[in-house]
Amino acid sequence: MAEPMRIRATMAGDVADVKVLMNHTMETGLRKDSKTGQLIPAHYITDVTASVNGAKVLDAGMSGGISKNPYLGFKVKGPKAGDKVVVNWTDNKGDKNTAEATIG
Amino acid sequence: MNALRRNVLKSAAGAGTVAVAVAAGLLKPTMALAGAPRTAFEAKSVGDALKGMGATAAADSKDITIKAPDIAENGAVVPVEVTSSIAGTTAIAIISEKNATPLVADFDLSNGAQGFISTRIKMGQTSLVRAVVTAGGKTYTAAKEVKVTIGGCGG
Numbered sequence: 001m002a003e004p005m006r007i008r009a010t011m012a013g014d015v016a017d018v019k020v021l022m023n024h025t026m027e028t029g030l031r032k033d034s035k036t037g038q039l040i041p042a043h044y045i046t047d048v049t050a051s052v053n054g055a056k057v058l059d060a061g062m063s064g065g066i067s068k069n070p071y072l073g074f075k076v077k078g079p080k081a082g083d084k085v086v087v088n089w090t091d092n093k094g095d096k097n098t099a100e101a102t103i104g
Numbered sequence: 105m106n107a108l109r110r111n112v113l114k115s116a117a118g119a120g121t122v123a124v125a126v127a128a129g130l131l132k133p134t135m136a137l138a139g140a141p142r143t144a145f146e147a148k149s150v151g152d153a154l155k156g157m158g159a160t161a162a163a164d165s166k167d168i169t170i171k172a173p174d175i176a177e178n179g180a181v182v183p184v185e186v187t188s189s190i191a192g193t194t195a196i197a198i199i200s201e202k203n204a205t206p207l208v209a210d211f212d213l214s215n216g217a218q219g220f221i222s223t224r225i226k227m228g229q230t231s232l233v234r235a236v237v238t239a240g241g242k243t244y245t246a247a248k249e250v251k252v253t254i255g256g257c258g259g
């Protein structure tokens with residue numbers, strides 16, 4: 001099940017610097033289980049969206065090529081301290097997670 | 105449908121060109137909407153991935169900076185930072201050329217998001233890490249070689 005996601009958002013000048021750490025195994029579906037020799041089924045985040053005060057700023061597509069427990073950093077011009085950042089992800093099995101943070 | 109609406113609103117100037125390109129069959133409607141389609145992620149070669157993204161004509165650009173280690177000891181976690189100083193950057197895609205599925209991720213940027221993405225990727229073996237940037241309806245690209253000591257994709 002989906003574990004919490006961590007977001008840190010700070011203002012640097014007029015640009016908000018947002019860092020997100022998601023908890024996910026990000027299995028590519030190409031790896032084999034060392035004991036059974038069976039392929040481990042793919043299980044990775046496919047979509048990530050982020051919005052600031054309700055306006056979408058980032059819409060990302062991902063593959064299993066993103067490292068386990070994905071880290072994502074991006075910058076947005078315009079927001080002020082106190083504005084809300086919301087991040088959502090969906091994985092290939094339909095699991096979803098959402099988290100929000102206040103820009104500080 | 106929201107995505108369509110947003111795209112049209114976002115690029116009032118560019119909308120005409122997109123519509124023409126769609127009409128002319130140069131772009132599939134899905135492509136014009138939101139970045140790379142899922143098929144591009146399943147492509148097994150760089151050429152197919154670029155084709156899937158509609159970025160085969162990407163021009164080399166010095167305005168894209170890729171920050172990644174020269175040598176990555178652990179291919180499972182390679183920090184990559186892409187900065188595009190091209191005005192009007194709307195999308196950044198990251199490709200690890202020799203991975204089983206080269207297209208790692210693509211990021212559509214809007215509403216003030218800057219041309220900057222920082223993330224961590226897996227690399228199967230030493231290869232070029234390529235960034236593809238979309239700005240003003242055109243695509244630009246840059247690449248940086250990362251040597252991988254231990255692969256991070258399956259095995």
